[in-house]
Amino acid sequence: MSVEPLTTILLIDDSITDRTRSVGLLRKADAAWDVIPVSNADDALKMLGQRRINVVISDVVMPGIDGRQLLKIMGTDYPMIPAILISSQQDDQVAAECIGLGAVNYVSKEKLAEKLGAVVKEVLKAEEELVSTRRVLEHVVQNRFQFEIENNLDQIRALVNYVRDRLLAMQVLSTIRIRNATTAVRECLLNAYFHGNLQVNSRPLELTRTEYMKVASVRQQQSEYANRRIRLAMQLGQQTVTFRISDDGQGFDHSAAERLTGPPSDSFSNGNGIRLMRALMESVDFNASGTEVALAIAIDERRLMTQVKG
Amino acid sequence: MVSILVVDDSATDRIRIAGLLKKQTDFTVELACDGVEALSRLEATGFDLVLTDLQMPNKDGLELVREMKSAYPHTPVILMTGRGSEEIAVQAMKDGAASYVNKASGSQWLIENIERVLAARVEARGNADLLGCLVSDEYELSLENDRTLMSATARFLSQAAQAAGLCPDSELPRLGVALEEALLNACLHGNLELDSVLREGDGTAFSELAKVRAAAAPWKDRRVTVKACITPQQLRVDIADEGSGFDASKIPDPTDPENLLKPHGRGVLMMRLFLDEVEWNDCGNRVTLIKNGQPQ
Numbered sequence: 001m002s003v004e005p006l007t008t009i010l011l012i013d014d015s016i017t018d019r020t021r022s023v024g025l026l027r028k029a030d031a032a033w034d035v036i037p038v039s040n041a042d043d044a045l046k047m048l049g050q051r052r053i054n055v056v057i058s059d060v061v062m063p064g065i066d067g068r069q070l071l072k073i074m075g076t077d078y079p080m081i082p083a084i085l086i087s088s089q090q091d092d093q094v095a096a097e098c099i100g101l102g103a104v105n106y107v108s109k110e111k112l113a114e115k116l117g118a119v120v121k122e123v124l125k126a127e128e129e130l131v132s133t134r135r136v137l138e139h140v141v142q143n144r145f146q147f148e149i150e151n152n153l154d155q156i157r158a159l160v161n162y163v164r165d166r167l168l169a170m171q172v173l174s175t176i177r178i179r180n181a182t183t184a185v186r187e188c189l190l191n192a193y194f195h196g197n198l199q200v201n202s203r204p205l206e207l208t209r210t211e212y213m214k215v216a217s218v219r220q221q222q223s224e225y226a227n228r229r230i231r232l233a234m235q236l237g238q239q240t241v242t243f244r245i246s247d248d249g250q251g252f253d254h255s256a257a258e259r260l261t262g263p264p265s266d267s268f269s270n271g272n273g274i275r276l277m278r279a280l281m282e283s284v285d286f287n288a289s290g291t292e293v294a295l296a297i298a299i300d301e302r303r304l305m306t307q308v309k310g
Numbered sequence: 311m312v313s314i315l316v317v318d319d320s321a322t323d324r325i326r327i328a329g330l331l332k333k334q335t336d337f338t339v340e341l342a343c344d345g346v347e348a349l350s351r352l353e354a355t356g357f358d359l360v361l362t363d364l365q366m367p368n369k370d371g372l373e374l375v376r377e378m379k380s381a382y383p384h385t386p387v388i389l390m391t392g393r394g395s396e397e398i399a400v401q402a403m404k405d406g407a408a409s410y411v412n413k414a415s416g417s418q419w420l421i422e423n424i425e426r427v428l429a430a431r432v433e434a435r436g437n438a439d440l441l442g443c444l445v446s447d448e449y450e451l452s453l454e455n456d457r458t459l460m461s462a463t464a465r466f467l468s469q470a471a472q473a474a475g476l477c478p479d480s481e482l483p484r485l486g487v488a489l490e491e492a493l494l495n496a497c498l499h500g501n502l503e504l505d506s507v508l509r510e511g512d513g514t515a516f517s518e519l520a521k522v523r524a525a526a527a528p529w530k531d532r533r534v535t536v537k538a539c540i541t542p543q544q545l546r547v548d549i550a551d552e553g554s555g556f557d558a559s560k561i562p563d564p565t566d567p568e569n570l571l572k573p574h575g576r577g578v579l580m581m582r583l584f585l586d587e588v589e590w591n592d593c594g595n596r597v598t599l600i601k602n603g604q605p606q
Contacts, residue, residue: 092399096410099403106400132462133469139451139459146445154436155443162440231445 007124008034008051012044012058012070013086018109022057022086022116029117041065048078049175055123057116060087060094071101077175079168080130082123086112137169143236151197151220151228156189163234163243170236172299180280181241181297187273188245188293189230196247196291197228236299240282243295251289312428313338317348317362317374318390323413327361330417345369345377352382359427364391364398372402379406384434386427390420444474444542451536455497455524460534464490467538471545476603485545485601488584491577492549492597493534500551500595501532545601555594
């Protein structure tokens with residue numbers, strides 16, 4: 001069945017005494033909870049990549065990656081998993097910071113016995129809706145969305161985040177490959193912005209980065225360039241995720257781009273965007289005029305297929 | 311210039327904080343002495359940021375945060391206090407404060423927080439702008455015959471319609487109900503071929519048979535196929551089942567209020583009431599639902 005009834009809690013605390021105590025409190029609150037205790041954030045991140053975790057409980061102060069840094073990483077890579085932070089410090093400022101970084105709650109260790117079980121139950125209850133959404137997403141055979149944005153760096157950043165969140169929700173690519181795909185999409189949107197719509201460096205390798213940034217900031221003020229649009233369509237099929245990104249520029253000579261192969265490197269003055277896209281995606285194809293790029297990446301899991309066949 | 315409203319009942323603190331902020335050349339500062347005054351100032355002129363004390367007579371800081379969240383969702387609020395606690399800090403952040411500053415943390419910390427909140431506001435605006443740029447969002451789903459999955463799908467699609475800005479929040483529950491009725495129809499009457507007559511009485515016969523058939527051939531292999539296309543102007547959902555269909559002309563008259571009280575035909579009635587178009591194919595195993603957006 002698609003719904004696993006088991007609740008798995010990942011507990012991170014570098015102090016063995018506190019860890020043992022927290023595990024005890026959680027087992028007492030609900031014996032059916034599966035609690036995985038680890039002593040540092042590195043092990044926790046490994047575990048998050050391997051297992052389905054429902055709730056993360058982490059200490060704030062730890063050597064290496066601390067609780068706040070872990071929240072930042074989870075905010076990007078595991079935004080769907082709720083985190084509760086615990087600390088021996090009595091500090092309202094730290095509590096507020098943790099919530100600001102995305103934690104769902106904060107409990108001081110002094111009040112752990114009194115509050116931990118109840119806080120976890122409250123979080124699990126709030127997650128029910130999320131679980132139901134996830135279940136629907138497991139039944140998606142195809143998804144396609146399209147955006148048309150302004151030639152604007154704020155909107156590009158927001159769109160990259162949107163793409164990342166959708167890929168995370170669909171669970172068809174591993175966290176690392178989602179990062180690769182969003183990096184390639186970002187590069188491609190920036191190409192559309194600078195080289196396509198603002199027509200700076202429309203021939204790759206023409207100008208150095210500092211020179212073309214200067215030209216770009218001038219052209220962004222001129223309506224004939226600034227009013228151009230960027231379009232992105234993402235198609236999630238049964239085997240691949242495809243992105244089509246196009247601009248309103250005059251295209252470019254992509255035969256020059258054909259030479260941009262191999263891994264990106266600091267030794268190249270430019271052209272690294274296209275090199276990077278090629279390194280991260282299965283395929284990078286331009287249309288004849290160079291105004292549209294198609295990027296494709298194969299999905300990791302065949303779950304979509306098995307759902308169709310039942 | 312960035313305009314900041316400082317709200318504090320202590321005149322000493324008000325003046326001290328205003329003095330601190332005025333050292334920053336790009337801030338303009340105005341003052342209010344409690345939550346009520348703050349709200350009336352906000353109504354008169356907009357501010358880029360509100361900095362409020364927690365304990366005040368006439369609407370305290372937490373109440374101000376809550377009211378601003380619904381009335382001025384795009385104006386960030388920073389809550390300050392000298393006598394806070396972890397519980398209050400967590401509550402303030404959950405209720406929508408952009409940040410929380412303990413007055414003991416020092417002036418540098420306050421300025422850093424203000425700058426961080428202002429930067430985040432630019433990003434939030436970018437995200438809001440982006441949703442206005444959505445052209446379309448399309449889904450194809452293949453669902454097994456499970457009632458809870460039908461309800462979850464109805465909720466999912468209405469949330470997607472909400473994200474696209476298709477309909478006001480107040481209409482969402484009705485949209486959800488209409489979609490759920492259509493999906494349940496396809497699952498229970500279409501794929502599982504259950505007769506509504508079984509629902510009369512306490513309905514146990516109906517749900518028992520639903521359970522049996524969901525696990526038995528030929529019913530268990532049937533799927534409900536959903537194709538949804540969401541644009542800011544329209545939601546269009548095609549729901550197809552693999553049953554033998556039905557005669558759409560035999561549906562009880564939707565204009566007759568009598569029929570609202572009967573168990574069968576009620577679903578179709580809700581669909582017609584809450585959606586703009588409801589249409590079956592000839593054999594009755596596929597329904598197309600349309601909900602139009604508000605004219606801009």
